[in-house]
Amino acid sequence: MIPLLEAIGITKQFPGTLALDNVQLELLPGEIHAVVGENGAGKSTLMKILAGVSTADSGEIRFEGHPVLATSPREALLLGIAIVHQELSLVPTLTVAENIFPGRLPTNRFGMVRYGELFREAGKVLQKLNVAVDPHAAVEMLSIATQQLIEITKALSLNCKVLILDEPTSALTDHEADMLLAFLRRLASDGVGILYISHKLNEIFATADRVTVLRDGKYVGTEKISDITPDEVIRMMVGRELGNMYPPKSERQGVPLLEVKNLRLPDSQASNNFTLYEGEILGFAGLIGSGRSELARAIFGAEPKAEGEILFNGQAVTIDSPKKAIELGLGYLPEDRKAAGLFLDMSVKLNMAATVIDKVSSGPMVSPRKERILAEQYVQRLDISTAGIEQEIRRLSGGNQQKALVAKWLAIQPKILIVDEPTRGIDVGAKKAIHFLLRALAESGVGVIMISSELPEVLGMSDRILVMHENAIVAEYHWENATEEKIIRSASGN
């Protein structure tokens, strides 16, 4: 069989960095081909070159056996190569149909859009791909998972033969991800070749036919999924044994630290009760939109709650703003790192000092010395790789950014730390580091609440697991009795 797409000896040099060094890749028709590697391994750079977003310094790309040179995404599209980026490129206020055909809307001779035809055409495309969405619906009304399907539909409406997906499931719940993956398998069975970048090995092993591993810009190897184990893939990615991803569970029995009583979220009838004990990691599982983040933010004073009582160390407290929460010793690491966590244009140092402006001040003035000591201490303690504390935080990898955000909360010396999707979109090494860090924190007596949509993580990290469904806590499991099946069942309301 002639490969659909073939990359041979691709090299890309950025000043100071060899992003890709003689990398190869082969995609067969009807194949789902996973590309894995840690952050900085060069996956995205390779995909961008294949999709015409950037060009290689040397090497050859063959499409159906013929050498091609796509110098713009448009040229790549005309060849039949489409890329769906991590960030969706849909216009939220427009309809599904308008989003599927941007820039090529059917028009009459006065240049006016023929909406009848547009919706009919869009309906046909959606039906052909088996996507059950009304083409008249506004995109902003759809779930992220459905938006992702629209984005893919848009790419495939051009009869693409190669579809490149950059971490398509990072914002999806397991259930939604399963839907998407089933959709991809259907596409592949129609002969589309799919290149699939992901950090999630369980997905890759459930979906892909082959996997290519990159490390530090170099090609490590390509293996059939049926011939390899996840541990072997991890070993290829990191070039060493990573050991267990999850630290051992705690054995300590703590006293109640935080008691939440009859807490009801706005627009919801359910009242929630739970207790967080000193030194434990309490996992929150559930589908996206099940109210986990809203509950956490209500406790933290960042969002209103309809009613409810919070006891901290046995004392009733009113937390009506994050400021109040922080004064009590509560920290909250939000799920959306870029939108709600980072001050992207600011230095690592200033990001870390954001929660403790008063602590790094002497009198009314900020003390540069205290600020420096604080930042250097955490850079060292959390092993953050950065050119220095004055480095802009946007230049750090996702994993290191996340560590810096954790540092910002460690700086308040929290008694309770709520982490919302603490390892989303970061590489395995950093993920493991954050896992061990959270456990070490719990061992020191801090109560940790961890919200995660990754079931292995919830199971691997938590001492107890609460499952939410439609703004209500519907189940509680001790870690020894918890299984993925039980959690999925509770999370879907059964």
Add this chain to the structure above:
Amino acid sequence: MVSTTPVSDLPEKNVSRSSAWGVFARMMRVREFTLIVMIVMIGIALHLITGRFFTTPNLSAISLGFATSAIMVFGMTAALVSGGFDLSVGSVFAMGGVTAAIALRAGLPIPISILCGVGAGFVAGLISGLLITKAAINPFITTLGMLGIARGVSLAITEGAPLARLPEEFFIFGQGKTIDIPNLIIIALVTILIGDILMRRSSAFRQIYYVGGNEEAARLSGINVDRVKIGVYVLSGMLAALAGVLSVSRFTVADPGTAVGEELRIIAACIIGGCSLRGGRGTVIGGLLGLIFVGFINNGMILLRVPVYWQQLSMGVVLLLAVGFDTLSQRWQVRSKGHPNS
């Protein structure tokens, strides 16, 4: 603990190539430095051409020309850094002056009259701040509204006529000198210096940068975003009114029609000085240098007998060049750093 070190995230690799050029390039990225170099170059060029640029009367005239603007630069920098801006400063300037003049003519003591003027600015800023935070009206619309209101108030209470016949002793701020330096320049310099130190170092003002950098992240970090924003507009209003009062003291009349369009001049100066409309970035000194830079160019045009009509054009060109240069250099920087996996 296991650590992973993606190659792309170690900019030392780039720095290791640094040479004299690298150091120079990095210094050029600090806006204040670039501006100082250019200001000095323009000054030298003008002095060589005209032979009377670096003379005490000329420099003193230039400085007096933008002393009141410099006071407003502090407030505008704070507003820009917080992610907003204040379009009402020109009108509040006039309203502050008019209010102080009315108080003086009513026979109130000079300090009280000045306080009345500044108080008018405080009220204007407080209203803007409350509307921006509590009613969530965007700063453009809010301060555009305040621009009309403050100007309207000034015109209405004076019936459009400038107020003169103010007590002589009041003119000491705008016309007096201390050891040969005009008081107005001293007041402006002290304001700018205090402003710069506060913005750089004080923990209260530091919050403005966090709010402008990422409002949601600031809120979740325990910063009272509303209070910071209200404070910023109150500061800007008070400083604009103070500048207006000082201007009355200098020119001996309170003109309700003064300083029309001043807001755009101040915003332009701040942006030339390194502020970003997206917030989170900028210094008071930078804004002052932006003001001086444009002032020098305009003064040069006068010395070179370029018709006055061209001055507006120079402002526009300098603004676009400064911002354009900045955007391009940033893009170039990002491209050369190369983020394979970001």
